Amino acid sequence: MSGLKPLIAEPVFQALLWSAVTIGFYWAAKRLYARWPRWWLMPLAVTPVLVAVVVLLLHASYHDYIRGTKWLVLLLGPATVAFAIPIYEQRGLIRRHWPVLLVGMVAGSLTAIASSWALAAMVGLDHTLLLSLLPRSISTPFAMEVSGDIGGVPDLTAVFVVVTGIAGAVIGDMILARVPLVSALARGALFGVGAHGAGTARAHQLGETEGAVAGLVMVLVGLLNVLLAPIVARLLG
Amino acid sequence: MSTHYRLARFIHRSAWLQIGLVAAFWLAGEACVRALALPLPGGVVGLALLLVLLATRRVSVFSMRRGAQRLLADMLLFFVPAVLAVLDHREFLGLVGLKILFVILVSTAAVMMVTALAVDCCYRWRLSHVGAKAAHR
Numbered sequence: 001m002s003g004l005k006p007l008i009a010e011p012v013f014q015a016l017l018w019s020a021v022t023i024g025f026y027w028a029a030k031r032l033y034a035r036w037p038r039w040w041l042m043p044l045a046v047t048p049v050l051v052a053v054v055v056l057l058l059h060a061s062y063h064d065y066i067r068g069t070k071w072l073v074l075l076l077g078p079a080t081v082a083f084a085i086p087i088y089e090q091r092g093l094i095r096r097h098w099p100v101l102l103v104g105m106v107a108g109s110l111t112a113i114a115s116s117w118a119l120a121a122m123v124g125l126d127h128t129l130l131l132s133l134l135p136r137s138i139s140t141p142f143a144m145e146v147s148g149d150i151g152g153v154p155d156l157t158a159v160f161v162v163v164t165g166i167a168g169a170v171i172g173d174m175i176l177a178r179v180p181l182v183s184a185l186a187r188g189a190l191f192g193v194g195a196h197g198a199g200t201a202r203a204h205q206l207g208e209t210e211g212a213v214a215g216l217v218m219v220l221v222g223l224l225n226v227l228l229a230p231i232v233a234r235l236l237g
Numbered sequence: 238m239s240t241h242y243r244l245a246r247f248i249h250r251s252a253w254l255q256i257g258l259v260a261a262f263w264l265a266g267e268a269c270v271r272a273l274a275l276p277l278p279g280g281v282v283g284l285a286l287l288l289v290l291l292a293t294r295r296v297s298v299f300s301m302r303r304g305a306q307r308l309l310a311d312m313l314l315f316f317v318p319a320v321l322a323v324l325d326h327r328e329f330l331g332l333v334g335l336k337i338l339f340v341i342l343v344s345t346a347a348v349m350m351v352t353a354l355a356v357d358c359c360y361r362w363r364l365s366h367v368g369a370k371a372a373h374r
Contacts, residue, residue: 026314044313048320055324062324069318077263078256079312080280082305084287088298100359108352115344123336133340137348144319145278156326158319163341171346175353186357194349197312223281230276 015068022069025050039170044162044198080142083219090216093209097185101213104186105221108193112137113232128153134232135225136160137168137194142222149229161196168195169202176206188213193221248300255304262287 029043029050039045055065066073087094094101113134120130132152135143138161147157172191181187187206191199192214200218204211248254266283269275275282290296323329329337 022317047317062321065321066318072315073318076315077280078260079308081259081262081283082308084284085302085305088291100356103359104352104356107355108348111351112348115347119340119343125336155322159323162320164345167342168345172349175349181353181357183357183360185360186353189356190349190353193352194345
């Protein structure tokens with residue numbers, strides 16, 4: 001074992017190891033979910049748990065882990081740019097329905113901020129946690145940006161965003177089963193505003209319009225929040 | 238076959254090359270943010286740049302479509318390392334974690350409910366006032 005120690009401590013080796021572990025588990029989780037699409041098997045839920053187990057078993061720290069996998073988080077930048085393609089392709093949908101979608105996005109965003117604030121204050125969470133919870137309904141690249149802007153901790157927000165995504169995919173189904181909604185627009189918007197990427201994946205399974213609306217609304221609501229964050233920050237400060 | 242045409246076909250086929258193109262827009266966005274000290278993420282500025290070029294037909298949607306789809310399909314992978322930050326916050330395993338979970342569950346349900354009802358009411362209102370043509374489907 002002693003001969004292996006210097007090798008394991010090598011940053012290049014660490015980067016390769018943690019990247020391989022993360023990508024490997026993600027890939028396996030995706031295949032698993034394709035076969036058994038249960039909410040608790042979502043790659044978003046399974047992958048972090050499996051990776052965490054390996055990190056703990058090898059007595060590594062989060063610091064070691066993130067140093068080797070930071071490049072994956074950086075890819076959220078190009079992923080944000082990639083949203084230009086679906087937005088452009090859905091321009092007809094935007095032109096037809098923009099007032100309706102705008103009302104939904106503003107109402108949803110205000111509800112997200114107000115309800116997170118009120119509930120967090122009610123159960124007595126401290127201020128930093130509260131601020132980190134505010135942007136959790138929007139997609140990660142946007143959420144982490146907003147979190148930093150308003151004085152939250154972007155790392156914590158990333159965790160809350162993921163929990164929201166998993167919860168949202170399940171809660172969305174429960175709402176659809178109980179509330180009669182007329183339009184595909186509403187069914188898609190609910191997932192896009194409430195549960196970002198995970199919700200959009202679920203909406204795609206419901207239908208083409210639902211999926212397109214969810215993806216579109218997810219991006220626009222993210223943009224809306226990034227643009228509003230400085231204003232919210234001023235109000236809170 | 239002209240070189241231009243051949244190059245276009247080559248780009249339309251290679252998803253990896255397209256990911257590189259998308260990443261170039263991101264880098265351009267980052268550069269803009271640095272240079273102009275904008276309060277926005279570089280990715281958002283890159284997105285805006287690309288949208289403008291698409292809308293003015295300077296860039297064909299097919300030159301990045303596959304690459305963008307690949308990036309978006311596996312976007313969830315990019316969050317995984319960030320989620321592991323929870324390892325540095327063991328306090329979440331106790332009461333604080335439960336409180337946070339409660340806030341997330343109730344708030345998410347509220348957001349989804351409000352969004353769906355707002356969109357549906359607005360949609361119905363437009364259908365009856367603007368007429369079926371404007372609010373088609």
